[in-house]
Amino acid sequence: MFNLFSLSWRNIWRHRGRSLMTAGAVGLAVFFTLVYLSFLGAMENGIYNNLTASVGHLQVRVEGYREKREFRDLLIPNAAQVEARLATQTQASRVVALEIPALVAGETRSRGVLLIGDQRPPELRERFVKQSLVEGRLPEAGDLDSIALGASLARALKVRLGDAVYVYAPGTEGRGAGAYRLVGLLRFPDPAIEARSAYLALAAAQELAAPGSATRIELHFPFTRYSQDAQLDTVQPALAASLGPGLSLESWREASPAIAQIFNLLTPLVLIFAAIFFGLAGLLVVNTIYLGLLERTREFGVIVALGAGPGQVTRMVVLESLLLCSSGALVGGLLGLLTIAALSGGFSLEALYGEVGSVFGLPEKVYLSLRAWDIPITLAYTLLTGLLAAWWPARVAARLEPVEAMRFTA
Amino acid sequence: MTPVLQVKELTKVYRVDTVETPALRGVSLEVHPGEFIALAGPSGSGKSTLLHLMGGLDKPTSGEVWLGGQRIDGLSKAQLSNLRLWNVGFVFQAYNLIPVLTALENAAFVLELRDEPREVRESKALQALETLGMKDLAHRRPNQLSGGQQQRVAVARALAARPKIILADEPTANLDSKTGLALIEHMRTLNREQGVTFVFSTHDPRLLERVDRIVRLEDGQIAA
Numbered sequence: 001m002f003n004l005f006s007l008s009w010r011n012i013w014r015h016r017g018r019s020l021m022t023a024g025a026v027g028l029a030v031f032f033t034l035v036y037l038s039f040l041g042a043m044e045n046g047i048y049n050n051l052t053a054s055v056g057h058l059q060v061r062v063e064g065y066r067e068k069r070e071f072r073d074l075l076i077p078n079a080a081q082v083e084a085r086l087a088t089q090t091q092a093s094r095v096v097a098l099e100i101p102a103l104v105a106g107e108t109r110s111r112g113v114l115l116i117g118d119q120r121p122p123e124l125r126e127r128f129v130k131q132s133l134v135e136g137r138l139p140e141a142g143d144l145d146s147i148a149l150g151a152s153l154a155r156a157l158k159v160r161l162g163d164a165v166y167v168y169a170p171g172t173e174g175r176g177a178g179a180y181r182l183v184g185l186l187r188f189p190d191p192a193i194e195a196r197s198a199y200l201a202l203a204a205a206q207e208l209a210a211p212g213s214a215t216r217i218e219l220h221f222p223f224t225r226y227s228q229d230a231q232l233d234t235v236q237p238a239l240a241a242s243l244g245p246g247l248s249l250e251s252w253r254e255a256s257p258a259i260a261q262i263f264n265l266l267t268p269l270v271l272i273f274a275a276i277f278f279g280l281a282g283l284l285v286v287n288t289i290y291l292g293l294l295e296r297t298r299e300f301g302v303i304v305a306l307g308a309g310p311g312q313v314t315r316m317v318v319l320e321s322l323l324l325c326s327s328g329a330l331v332g333g334l335l336g337l338l339t340i341a342a343l344s345g346g347f348s349l350e351a352l353y354g355e356v357g358s359v360f361g362l363p364e365k366v367y368l369s370l371r372a373w374d375i376p377i378t379l380a381y382t383l384l385t386g387l388l389a390a391w392w393p394a395r396v397a398a399r400l401e402p403v404e405a406m407r408f409t410a
Numbered sequence: 411m412t413p414v415l416q417v418k419e420l421t422k423v424y425r426v427d428t429v430e431t432p433a434l435r436g437v438s439l440e441v442h443p444g445e446f447i448a449l450a451g452p453s454g455s456g457k458s459t460l461l462h463l464m465g466g467l468d469k470p471t472s473g474e475v476w477l478g479g480q481r482i483d484g485l486s487k488a489q490l491s492n493l494r495l496w497n498v499g500f501v502f503q504a505y506n507l508i509p510v511l512t513a514l515e516n517a518a519f520v521l522e523l524r525d526e527p528r529e530v531r532e533s534k535a536l537q538a539l540e541t542l543g544m545k546d547l548a549h550r551r552p553n554q555l556s557g558g559q560q561q562r563v564a565v566a567r568a569l570a571a572r573p574k575i576i577l578a579d580e581p582t583a584n585l586d587s588k589t590g591l592a593l594i595e596h597m598r599t600l601n602r603e604q605g606v607t608f609v610f611s612t613h614d615p616r617l618l619e620r621v622d623r624i625v626r627l628e629d630g631q632i633a634a
Contacts, residue, residue: 003522010510302506305467306567307495308523309488402467406502 004312008319011292012327019324022281022288026325026385027332029277030378033270034336037374039366040270041226044263046363048226053127055255056095056218057232058239060086063248071101071172071209076247079214086219089242090235095120095218098205102169104149104198106157113153113196115167117205124220136161136184139201146201148184150194161185167198172209180204226263227371271377278385281328285389289321293393300397301405310398317397321390322383329382333375343368412479413440414574414607415464420473422459422630433459435630436473441575441609446601448618449611451627457611458579460627464609465498465577466490478574495523499568501578501610505560507552513539513563514548520571538570539563541604542596558589565597569606578610582617594620 012019060082062074076082083094097118104113119141120128129138139146147165149157159165159182168177180200188194206212219239223229232251240249253260293300304313346367422434434456441447441464449457462468463475466482467490475483482493494500499520507516518535526534539545542562552560561581568576578597582590594617600606618624626633 003528007508007510014510298506299508302502303508303519303523304491305465305494305500305502306520306523307491307498309491309495311488312523403462406506 004316004319005323008316008323011296012288012320012324015288015292018288018291022284023324023328023331025281025284026278026328026382027330027335029274029281029385030329030332030382031336031339032277033274033378033381034333034370034374035339035368036270036273037377038340038368038370040266041371041374042366042368043363044226044266045224045369046366047259047263048229049224050363051256051259052220052223052252053124053131055252057092057221057223057229058219058236058249058251059255060217060219060243060247060249061215063246065215065248074099074215075173075210075213076215076217077213079212079217082243082247083217085242086217086239089239090219092219092221093121093124095124095220096202096214097216097218098202098210098213099215100169100172100205100209102167102198102209104147104153104157105166105168106159106163109157111153111156111196113198115169115198115200115205115208117200117202117208119202132186132188134185134187136182138184138199139204141201142203143201144204144207145181146183146204147180148186148199149182150197151185151187152191152194153197154182154185156195165198167200167208169209173213174207174209174211176208178204178208225371274378274381278381282385282389285321285324285385286392288324289317289390289393290396292320293317293397297400297405297408300400301402301408304400304405305402313400314394314398317394318387318390321393322386325382325386325389329379333378337370340368340370411442413476414443414478415441415609416474416476417460417464418474418476420460420463420475421471422456422463422468423471433630434463434470437627437630437632439625439632441607443574443607444601444605445607445609446598446620446622447609448621448624449609449627450613450618450624451611451633452613455627456630457613457627459630461577461579461609461611465500466493467500495520495571497574499571499573499576501561501564501568501576501581503580503583505552505557505564505584507560507563507567509552512549512551513544513555513559513566516552516563517548517566517570519567524571534570534572535566538566541569541600542566556589558585558593561585561589561593562596565593565600569600575607575609578608580611580613582612582614587614587616590614591616 060076062068062076065074068074079096083096086094095118097116100115102113102115103110134151138148161182163182165180165182167180170176186197188197236249236251243249300313344367346365348365350364417437417439420434420437424431424433437460449460451457463470470483474481477493477497482490485493508519511519514535517538518531521531521534536545536548539548542565544559544562544566547555547559582593585593597608598620601608
């Protein structure tokens with residue numbers, strides 16, 4: 001025995017070819033939306049992880065550091081105490097760094113660099129080694145005699161592993177100069193950064209330029225997905241309040257506002273594209289439903305004559321539209337999910353954007369995955385398409401006069 | 411006895427641009443419960459228009475239509491739909507079955523619109539099909555049935571809903587004479603055995619021998 005649901009289902013398949021094409025268009029819109037959303041999610045997560053790995057999720061800095069010009073004004077005094085205080089309040093991993101404008105020299109050449117002395121927990125050190133070290137090793141914590149250089153900087157200075165490297169940091173508060181042994185070569189995606197990067201252990205950098213001080217303390221949270229970033233909104237104010245005067249705590253968003261802005265634009269952009277896909281598919285649905293109505297005007301006239309009210313007729317038309325969209329969405333959704341599952345193991349985009357992508361922090365490999373709201377958004381688009389596409393035909397159907405409709409010939 | 415349906419001084423004028431065509435000119439008629447009435451007359455005499463107005467499918471230009479003691483000519487579209495759903499059964503000249511539904515489902519269609527439970531719908535529709543000798547063909551679609559069988563399903567659709575009155579507009583016009591007579595016999599049996607009130611239009615003189623009362627229409631008026 002039938003009901004209005006099964007009647008609508010049978011009605012949409014009266015013209016199998018036309019309905020298949022229309023459902024296919026909706027299916028394609030669903031497929032592309034799901035894949036695009038998961039790709040966007042993967043890119044977001046990749047960029048987020050790359051970025052936060054290099055600058056941390058939160059950074060302690062001297063208040064107003066961007067406006068300060070003197071090295072000494074950028075120093076966080078008693079960095080170890082500040083770090084210890086943070087350690088009591090959060091489980092986040094901490095990187096303490098001292099950035100020093102310096103001059104490094106080999107036997108015959110010299111270059112201006114940004115010398116970084118840092119101390120990072122093993123998991124972050126391991127990641128840094130994996131990503132950036134191309135030869136040798138990083139200076140160990142507490143090692144006062146070793147230095148690692150950007151590979152292109154080492155070439156410019158004509159130094160090799162084991163050679164002596166001299167560092168001058170005039171106008172600072174430490175020894176101001178030192179001799180080190182080159183123990184490691186580093187590679188960075190941005191050649192400009194590679195040409196002016198030099199790494200010491202934190203203790204060595206402090207001895208050279210600012211005993212006991214640091215210029216930043218990074219906090220790294222165990223977040224792997226961009227969606228987890230919202231947790232910072234609650235953590236950040238509490239930690240900032242405990243820092244005391246003269247220090248500020250800024251998020252990666254505040255540290256990299258341009259990238260944060262890109263993050264804000266990505267999702268609306270994809271949603272606009274999805275709306276265009278669904279809009280085009282919706283036009284086909286309107287066409288199919290309206291043609292069906294025209295072809296069945298007599299039949300609708302009979303249905304109204306038998307006692308169907310405007311509400312029931314509207315429901316029949318809307319149901320047909322929703323079923324048409326849903327059947328396409330089901331197939332498109334399944335194909336989309338299968339594609340996402342197949343690509344969830346990761347695939348490289350290097351062929352697409354080459355090494356340039358790394359400069360902009362794009363991940364080398366993306367792992368398609370759906371975020372919590374990707375499927376609800378796609379379903380909402382499908383539902384909205386079905387409802388909007390049915391609106392006009394349903395309005396026409398609900399206004400049919402039975403006698404006129406039964407005389408109608410298409 | 412209170413009439414199940416009554417029309418008083420009914421007129422209907424169709425207007426196309428500035429041209430007015432009168433279809434009914436002051437028709438008055440009473441239909442009592444259990445009657446089997448034929449509206450006779452040539453094409454264009456107003457038979458279909460009168461049936462449409464009696465069943466609340468259209469609104470008169472003037473006059474009154476009363477169904478089961480309720481005046482219906484001033485009701486809204488939604489009220490008229492509801493009134494037809496619960497009180498009037500229709501049989502049309504062109505059968506007008508829904509092609510994607512089986513005979514049983516077509517017979518149960520009005521009950522579905524009434525939101526009656528599935529078991530009730532099935533039972534009433536089967537009973538109506540059985541009465542019309544169509545039970546064995548209950549699961550066939552309209553395109554698998556002959557014209558006479560389709561029209562019997564259409565009568566079953568009207569009958570299953572147990573309305574106060576069944577209005578049939580030229581129900582035999584698309585059938586050969588033998589099949590048409592058989593259909594009218596079925597309707598007559600229902601009228602006699604179950605007391606179903608029928609008003610149908612026809613211009614076939616052989617069918618008029620089987621009715622209680624003949625209402626002859628000419629030029630939109632009841633002929634003397």
